[in-house]
Amino acid sequence: MTTITTAVRPLVPDPDGDRALLGGKAWGIQRMLALGVPVPPAFVVTTEACARHRVVGGRLPADVRAALPAAIAYLEEATGRTFGCGPTPLLVSVRSGAAVSMPGMMDTVLNLGMTPRVQVALAVSTGNARFAADTARRFTRQFEAVVGVAPPAEPAAQLEAAVSAVFASWDSRRALAYRRERGLDDDAGTAVTVQAMVFGNLDDASGTGVLFTRDPLTGDPEPFGEWLPRGQGEDVVAGTHDPLRLTELARAQPAVHAELMALAATLERECRDVQDIEFTVESGRLWLLQTRAAKRSPAAAVRLAVALAEEGLIGEREALDRVSPGQVAAVLRPHVEPHARAAARVLASGRPACPGVVSGVVVCDTEAAQDRADAGEAVVLARPTTDPEDVPAMSAVAAILTELGGATSHAAVVSRELGVPCVVGCGTGTLMGLAGTEVTVDAAAGEVFGGVLPVVAPTGAGDEPDLARLLAWARAEPGADPAASLPDLLTARDRTR
Incomplete structure (x- = not known):
């Protein structure tokens, strides 16, 4: 895909992309590519296209439709697969990705490009009719749930319908409520990332998982995550399956686990924050699909802000920026x-x-x-x-x-x-x-x-070591009241930023 438009563009190695245009998911993919991380090839339909999709009443703009075939051709060239036909078919995921993370608020379609002919080709090329049937079933169920109709016979029509549906999910009742509660901009829109599928449901050496580079519940420094053999990503995040601990991946595929841990450490260091990483293993080969700053509990937010500052990844001022008065109050609950x-x-x-x-x-x-x-x-x-x-x-x-x-x-x-x-x-x-x-x-x-x-009743902030450290940093800032509480100091900082 040689032509880059405002609306549709391939994802290439770039640590400094425009997050507002690309959305968080595509922006993270480009950063991973720049670090040499194994990521399936992808392209993005940008937030600018989403804005026009909303203006024209939920119809995919003509220039987006016109650009999609070239974008798919880019994925075909990168993977050596063909979309909708051939002995080695290409299937894609179609996923939302707003600039500000909104976990689970918008829609996703996996395994797109599936047809009866493609199912047969997958069964033949992999020697695994069960896998092909499972993938076809997953696609039909998810497409009907997200788009609201049965999948069209032509993969190109499936893609247009799915991109439009993911754009439309920006204005779903749940997404609107989510943004309203957090004061997020309704006009920002979401991007749509279209990525070549890798299959965690292929065989016994395949699976999917989520890794946090540190524990998002407690803030402990050890990596934390879950692993689901013979699954796809939606199985984990939807909570419909009970995944295993990552120690099971280490036991079953130690080399893959070691590679995952090394990549996770690199991403945390380069992103200067705890990362939430989605990954898939296909027949023993590791692929990373997404990385983003991890959502964390209030206790973890406090502990991690101090730990990252003490390790030199962030400064004291940024550590204070990463903790809210509400999180401090939550840590001090009974x-x-x-x-x-x-x-x-x-x-x-x-x-x-x-x-x-x-x-x-x-x-x-x-x-x-x-x-x-x-x-x-x-x-x-x-x-x-x-x-x-x-x-x-x-x-x-x-x-x-x-x-x-x-x-x-x-x-x-x-x-x-x-x-x-x-x-x-x-x-x-x-x-x-x-x-x-x-x-x-x-x-x-x-x-x-x-x-x-x-x-x-809990002890005061001064009796909790991490809160005490934040309190000392907050009181040391110019103009800070040396007698004020940590929540009050953080609130005052928010007002002046």
Whole structure:
């Protein structure tokens, strides 16, 4: 693809691209390419095209449609595969990517380009009819869910419809609510990244996963992540499967795990922040699909800001920029009184996703949970798993519980951004029977207790080492009140920036 337009352009090695135009996903891909990271080839339909898509009432602009064949030809040349035909077919993913990360808010279509002929060709070329059938099933289900119609027979028409649908998801009810709650610009738009598929569902040496370069729950320096053999990326982030810990990848494919850890360290160092990395292993070969700054719990935000400053990756002022008054308040929340905890009955347990201790009544219906929370009731939302439509309720409730999913699922990622205590993966059938029950959720421990348990007030900011370090840095800034609290100092900084 030699022609670069404002609307459609190939992704090339570039550490300094225009994030507002390319969107965060494509911008991260270009940075990875510049570092020599193995990334499947891709092109982007830019946020500028999204803006025009909105103006013309949700129709794909003519110049975008005209540029897509050349963009696909670029992927064909880069992969040696052909889109929609041939003995080695090319399938692509079509994914949103706003400049400001909005995890799970917009739509994705994987395995696009699938047709009955392509399914046969995949089965023949891989010698794996089961894989081909699984990929075709995944594509049809996801395309119908996102676009709202059965896939067209022609892959080119599939691509146009999917790009248009992903642009349209920028104005979905859930995305609008998400931006409204965070004060984000409705006119910024999303880009669409179209990337050659690599297949985590191909064979026993394949899989998909998510890696955080440090623990986003606690701020511990060790890498943290999950791995799902014979899966595709949506299986992990949607929380519909229970993934394994990354130690299982290290055991099964030590060389792949070692390569992943080395690349993760490079990306954290170059990006100067903890990274959230999506990866796929196809028949023993590692590919990185995305990297972005990791969403983190309030406790992790505090610990990581101090750690990164002490390691010299960021300065003290930037460390203060990375912590909000609300996160400090969350770190200083109460914890369960030890004797009451020892005597309490554990109703459910799972993986911690965002720490905190709260009590409330379990509600399993999303709309009812939001209504009751908006009316002032302390509500614990319990679901088999969550999806983007649940975010308004997740923002309103006191805590979130899910039966399925791991620490990189939708519920986990969104709860950490919201600062809402959350426990995931409690087990199928463990939560729905708790509707109407008063419980206490200790999300740091991943436990749900029966009844309302007493809590112990925390110590002050000066007694927590990381908070004390931030407090000292904040008080040392020019014009800072040396007697002010850390939340007050951070609030004052926000007002003057």
